[in-house]
Amino acid sequence: xxxxxxxxxxxxxxILETIIRLIxxxxxxxxxxxxxxxxxxxxxxTNKFDLVLLGVGVDDEAEARILRLCxxxxxxxxxxxxxxxGSGLLSSEIQHALAxx
Amino acid sequence: MKNNILHKxxxxxxxxxGWLKSAQTFSFHDHYDPQRIRFGALRxxxxxxxxxGKGFGRHPHDNMEIISIPLEGTLEHxxxxxNVAVINPGEIQAMSAGTGIYxxxxxxxxxxxVTFLQIWLYPNKLNVxxxxxxxxxSKGDRHNKFLQILSPExxxxxxxxQQQAWFxxxxxxxDFETYYSLKQAGNGLxxxxxxxxVTVNGQALEQRDGYxxxxxxxxxxxxxxxxxxLLMEVPEEW
Numbered sequence: 001x002x003x004x005x006x007x008x009x010x011x012x013x014x015i016l017e018t019i020i021r022l023i024x025x026x027x028x029x030x031x032x033x034x035x036x037x038x039x040x041x042x043x044x045x046t047n048k049f050d051l052v053l054l055g056v057g058v059d060d061e062a063e064a065r066i067l068r069l070c071x072x073x074x075x076x077x078x079x080x081x082x083x084x085x086g087s088g089l090l091s092s093e094i095q096h097a098l099a100x101x
Numbered sequence: 102m103k104n105n106i107l108h109k110x111x112x113x114x115x116x117x118x119g120w121l122k123s124a125q126t127f128s129f130h131d132h133y134d135p136q137r138i139r140f141g142a143l144r145x146x147x148x149x150x151x152x153x154g155k156g157f158g159r160h161p162h163d164n165m166e167i168i169s170i171p172l173e174g175t176l177e178h179x180x181x182x183x184n185v186a187v188i189n190p191g192e193i194q195a196m197s198a199g200t201g202i203y204x205x206x207x208x209x210x211x212x213x214x215v216t217f218l219q220i221w222l223y224p225n226k227l228n229v230x231x232x233x234x235x236x237x238x239s240k241g242d243r244h245n246k247f248l249q250i251l252s253p254e255x256x257x258x259x260x261x262x263q264q265q266a267w268f269x270x271x272x273x274x275x276d277f278e279t280y281y282s283l284k285q286a287g288n289g290l291x292x293x294x295x296x297x298x299v300t301v302n303g304q305a306l307e308q309r310d311g312y313x314x315x316x317x318x319x320x321x322x323x324x325x326x327x328x329x330x331l332l333m334e335v336p337e338e339w
Contacts, residue, residue, distance in 0.1 A: 012200065014161065014201075014203075015161045015163055015201050018160075018161055056163035056164055056201055056228065057228060059227065059228060060227070083144070083163075083164050083165050083223060084162055084163065084165045084198070084221070085161045085162045085163035085164070085165070085201060086160075086161055087160070087162050087165070088130040088145070089165075089221075091130060091131055091133065092129060092131075092133040092138075095128075095133040096128070096133065
């Protein structure tokens with residue numbers, strides 16, 4: 001079992017795939033990608049995540065809905081916006097978020 | 102009052118990938134330092150040297166304002182919007198990654214390395230249509246003055262980006278003094294010394310040092326030697 005489970009929500013298939021691939025290159029991190037609110041809700045109800053990354057295509061309204069969802073069913077989960085699309089920010093972003101727990 | 106922050110050149114994290122040597126002011130890639138996350142909206146300041154014939158292969162970005170400033174050598178840019186361009190010293194390139202963009206940055210010269218600044222700012226608006234812009238500022242007057250090379254306004258001088266940020270470039274003779282006034286009250290100013298040495302409100306800076314401050318009045322910049330300076334005015338929040 002991975003030490004850190006990360007759910008990534010992004011509305012761009014190629015970028016989502018890149019982010020998940022980069023996450024899974026790190027020992028102890030496991031990424032799960034979803035493409036919309038309904039998929040995110042399903043994933044959060046059926047799995048425990050340490051971190052939710054909100055990526056491209058998630059607007060302010062969708063972000064607010066996800067934050068409410070996390071608060072209600074997964075209050076232990078850190079939710080944060082991911083910038084850059086699987087770029088050189090990803091690893092330090094995740095480490096920074098985990099350090100805030 | 103927010104604290105000023107000094108980033109000495111030799112305190113930067115240096116990533117050596119063989120073909121790429123990258124001196125990174127802020128946390129990037131595998132380098133994580135909780136004290137080095139950002140200065141306001143300024144998230145990435147990488148001082149990169151790319152070997153001849155090498156470069157960054159096709160890779161994606163989204164929701165980030167990405168600025169490249171070559172200092173030596175030439176970079177070729179290609180992106181998924183169909184842009185193909187060469188950028189040289191004296192030019193600036195800006196990309197709004199928005200809803201997603203793929204690009205390559207390549208040093209086509211087989212022999213000479215290219216040195217360039219890679220600067221990323223958080224955007225003030227998410228999921229915008231991606232765009233690319235490039236400007237030759239080499240003929241602009243920046244001798245003993247600051248030339249604006251980036252702004253938030255398409256109609257203003259320089260390239261424009263999706264953030265309330267302004268960049269200025271200046272080249273100064275030894276002992277010349279000047280002042281910078283913020284474009285927007287409350288913003289921060291990050292000073293990066295490309296060449297030479299300067300003092301900024303009395304703080305001595307050497308080549309490749311960075312200094313972030315939150316001024317409430319004009320900032321005095323004095324050249325201790327002949328110097329080239331990049332000013333990055335950025336908001337703290339957006």
